[in-house]
Structures are given as C-alpha cells and as structure tokens.
Amino acid sequence: MTNTNVRSEVRRHTDLKIPVGSEQVTATRYEPVDTDGPSPALLMYVPYHKDDWITYGSYDPINQYLASRGYEVIVADMVGTGGATGDIDEMFVAAREGDEAADIIRWLADQSWTTGSVGMYGKSYGGITSLAAAARQPDALEAIVPIETPYMGYRNSYTYGGLHELLTIGMDWLALMQILDVKPPSRRDANGDWADTWGKRLEHVRTRKPWLFQFFDHERKNEEYWGDKDISVDKIDVPTFAVGGFRDPYAMDTVDYFEQIDAPKRLLFGPWRHTMPHRGVEEAINFREQVADWFDYFLKEEGADPLDQPTVQTWTELDGTGSNGEWEALEEWPTQSSMPDGYRMQQFDLTADGVEPTANHEGEALVTEYEFDQTVGLESTIPYRSPVSTQDTSADDARSLCFETEPLENAIKLTGSGLATVRLQSTSADPTVTVRLVDVAPDGTAHTVTVGALRAKRRNGLDAEDPLEEGREYEIEVPLNPKSHVFDAGHKLRVAISASYFPFTKPTGEHGSFVIRSSPDNPSHVQLPVGAQRDTDRIEMADPVTSPAPTPQTDGHSDVSWETARERTTNTGKVTKDFENTLNLPHVRIHESGTYEASVESDDPSSWNAVNELTMTMEYDEEVMEIHAENRLSETILEMQTTITRDDTELFDETWTRIGGE
Secondary structure: OOOOOOOOOEEEEEEEEEEEOOEEEEEEEEEEOOOOOOEEEEEEEEOOOHHHHHHHOOOHHHHHHHHHOOOEEEEEEOOOOOOOOOOOOOOOOHHHHHHHHHHHHHHHHOOOOEEEEEEEEEEOHHHHHHHHHHHHOOOOEEEEEEEOOOOEHHHHOEOOOOOEOHHHHHHHHHHHHHHHHHOOOOOOOOOOHHHHHHHHHHHHHHHOOOHHHHHHOOOOOOHHHHOOOEOOHHHOOOOEEEEEEOOOOOHHHHHHHHHHOOOOEEEEEEOOOOOOHHHOOOOOOOHHHHHHHHHHHHHHOOOOOHHHOOOEEEEEEOOOOOOOEEEEEEOOOOOOOOOOOOEEEEEEEEEOOEEEEHHHOOOOOEEEEEEOOOOOOOOOOOOOOOOOOOOOOHHHHHOOEEEEOOOOOOOEEEEEOOEEEEEEEEOOOOOEEEEEEEEEOOOOOEEEEEEEEEEHHHOOOOOOOOOOOOOOOEEEEEEOOOEEEEEOOOOEEEEEEEOOOOOOOOOOOOOOEEEEEEEOOEOOEEEEEEEOOOHHHEEOOOOOOOOOOOOHHHOEEEEEEEEEEEEOOOOEEEEEEEEEEEEEOOOOEEEEEEEEEEEEEOOEEEEEEEEEEEEEEEEOOOOEEEEEEEEEEEOOEEEEEEEEEEOOEEEEEEEEEEEOOO
C-alpha cells in the first residue's frame, strides 16, 4: 500500500439535498476535482447551520484539507435545524440522531461519485453524531474521528458529578442554540423553500418547551427523560480515533467511551479547551494530517497503519499554563482499574501537616472545619471557547481548605485519571464537594492541574437522590479529570477542597460548613497514577499545516474578553464574558455579539444569578435580519426572551418563564 497524499483542488456545492426518512436535510459538498473516479465520503452531521461558521469559518480549513486529500466531504444540517426540514422536540436522542446519520451514510454510499466507503468526524455535537451513527452499525461506515465529545445525553448539561454546567451549557451553549433554533437559513434558495421551512420551525418553537427548561426540569438522570439519550458505544465496531482535551469539559467522557469501544482504536490527549487540535491555544499540532491519514488507511487502504503508532499519545505539561510540555506514548490510559507498565497508583494522605505519601502518614488525627465560600472557582474556571490564558488560582485557594506537601525533592509525573476520597460531615444536605489538585511554584504562583466536583446527593450515582444527614460522617469519592502533568522538584502539590466550582457549575444546597477528618488508619486522600519520566516514551508531533486557510471573502474577526471580580462589601463574586464575531460570506454578512454575566454571594448558594444577551445580525443587500436572545437565570426563576426583526419590523417575540424548582 502507498500513501499518495493527493492534494486536489476543491469545488464547493452548497445545495445538496439528502432524504432522511420522511424529511430532507441540506448539505454542502466539498468535491475533490483532480482525483480519478469516485472518492470515499466523509460526513459531518451537526445542528449548527452548515452555511455559516461550519463551512465558511473555523471548520472550513479542515473540511477543505480533507477534500484536498481526495475525499468527498459532506457537511449536513441536522433534521430540524438550518435548511433541513422537520422539528426537534428533544436534543441528544441517541437512536434518532444515529438513525438520521445512518440514512445519510447509506445515501452517500449509493452515489456514483463515492466509492461506497464513508467515514464520520466532528467536534462536540459532530462527535456525538459520529458515535451515535457508529453504534447503529451502518454497513458503509468504515471509521470515525470523534473530537472532544460526550456520549451520554445527561452529560450535555450536567457533569459526571451531577452538577449543572452553568457556564458552558446554561449560559453559553443554550443561548447559542436559542438563536439557532429560530434563525433562518442564511442561504436562500431561489424558489423560497427556505421561508416555508423557517416559518414552520418558528411555529414549533412557540409551543415546544425550551431546551433550557427541559434540562433544568430533569436535574437527576432519570430514565423518563434521559434514558434514550445515551449512546451504546459498546456496539461500535469501526476504527475509532478518539480525541480529548484536558481543558475541555468532556475529557472524562473521552476516556470512558474509549475504554468501552471494542474495535481498533487510538486516543489522542492534548491541553486543548474545546477547540480543534490544529488550532489549540496551548499547543497546535498537525491534526488535519492525522485525521486524513486515519481515513486513508481505513477507507482507501493507503498509507501506514495508524494502529502501528502508540495506542495513547498524550501531551505532558511541564508547567501550569499547559503551553510548555512534551508528547509521550502510552500503552493505555492509566485509570483506577488499569495501569500500563511503568505506572502505579500512589496515595497521598491529608494530614495535620499537609499532604504526605501514605507511608509517611503518622501522628495525630486531623479534624478541621471549613466554612463554604460560593465564589471559589472564579480563578480556576477556564472560559469555554475562549483564548483567555490559564489563571493563577491563588485567590481560589485562599478561600478553600488547602493541604500541601513540602517542596518536592524529586519531580512527580501524574498521568491518568485520579480519585479523591474525603471523610466529611456537612451541615448542608446537598453541598457541592470540589477537590482541586494544584501545582504551586517556588514563587507562590498556583495553577489548578485537575479538578473533580460532585453534587453530594448524587454521590451514589447520577440517578441517586441521597441527601446528607447533618452530624453523620460520609466518605465521599470524587473522580478527578484526566491529566498528564509534572510537579517539578521544588514545587508543592496542593489539595484544595471547597463547596463551589462557580461559575462552571451551578451552586447547590444551603450555606454551611464541612468538618474534614483524616487519620493514619482511615485517611482522607488522593490516589494519583504516577509514572517515571523516560526519554524512550517521548514522541514527536509535527506542527499544523497552514493551508488551506479561510478564503479572503470569508475572513472575519473575533474578540473575547473575560473578567472576574469580587465585590468586597457584599463579598459577591462575578464573571463577565463579552465576545464579538464577524463573518463576511458570499451570501450574507453575519455579526454576533454577546455578554454573559454570572454572580453569587460567598455565603449564599441560592443567590446565584446569570444574565445572558446574544444578538446575531444577518446583513443582506436588500434587508437586515436581527435575532436577539436575552435570558435571566436564578434559583427562583428562569426567563427567556427571543425576538426577530427584519429591518424595523418585528417578526417574532416570545417570552418563556419558569418559576421555582423542578
């Protein structure tokens, strides 16, 4: 077999129509024009409107690159979104979305311009549909590349610890989907079908319960709502190239579904924050080439076998920012249940003197009390879809209960998925229990390395409802997010415990306090997968190619600001995210701007409050369309308003209000 690494000119077809059951989806086809005969097809299936950012903005370079390597690349609007017909009542219904993608795969395999072999790829929702389609096992699907992807529907709103992801989902993603839910297709067909499809969708949105309300109404992973939203990843039998980011909300999901898949597979872990690896803030790599090489082997039978490479390739961070590090190879990802050669699970106990290896833990038992501070998390949270640099977390640490080692005599390399176990009593029946592992440099600068956060009444499972009893001691296990990081000699390893991870998660329970206990015979502790630094494990990772890039007529700009503050009089913590994006397309100019604010008082979890405003303006030669979403979220009320105006005429104005809890 030979890898020709063909680079073809690419022709864009913007009006492909594909039948899906009784509906029809619209798609953009990237055709490689210089290849001989038909080509394999690669599908991305997403609800993000293919005629906008997906095919003209940040995704366009990877779509163009894969097409230039000899693939028919198809980016399709999900049924009920963009230019597709149909409606969506609930998001993330695994079987429905998997069946829809499987229908498209079968259709693509039957086209004269394809070889009959199909692959799927995509980040986030595009990864979800890749997994969902593979679980349906359509014959023509040969390989997938899911990137930074959850596989349980519940995880698209709540963490592995059962906490609502306020910043990423409640504020950011759901506000975007609120806009896209009512936004017309940006490309208008000559016979006006777009207007009919859009009008029907607006009528459906008026009467359907908003997705924000649906998610808040089902905080527990109950079978009734969430039961049909998990992907049966154990049924996947095609080669899977799984990609995760340490600063991405779905790092733990990546490890979980990767371990369940019984098929040829590889895992790539980097320092990324919900962005494509060739566009990473901390580290950018030749990811587009790796994806093409994966598909070349499994769809074209060309090139080197990618399974001859190490099963796991991970970026090991050498400082707290993530930008300084090295790539290394592993046989498998280290977890509580499985350790590759050269790794061991090392336990560090919380003691009256700080943090000690279990073998050194002796002396008096630890009993200490911690009063909650709901503002912890302001410095530890990494903004979603933002280039803001990793922050010094000392201010969060000062408001947490901290234990730390003496300056390390020898470096410690943490690689894998750790676990914290905390003995505690709580005056609150349903507190958040957050454990952060922090690297403290000799100059005192502190960076969160990994974190785990758990809603106490979900400690026995995401479907559990087990509040804590005041005065009773519990042993709470908090899984830590996957990470590879070196605590260098002279640094300190700090364990920070708190009752908040705001604004990443929504506060829970009542204000109160923990009593933390630990003793040599029954310690509170963290278990960390530790390995040696070896030159033989290091691997090279090439830089990303710079071509293709967005074409001049689609160039735009993007600005993001992120501010955190604490108001001293009321001791209120607040974050503000402002952003602005502009995309100049051949058929429309789109401008997006938004402001998201969230605040909470340090001594009152019920005081949390979030206000979101997002506006998308579509400028055509003959008119200007503006879609505006404004939301107010708090413990007592959820209120959403969506308006649409064409020039000065109001076309749509709906407000939805939900009072009280679930």
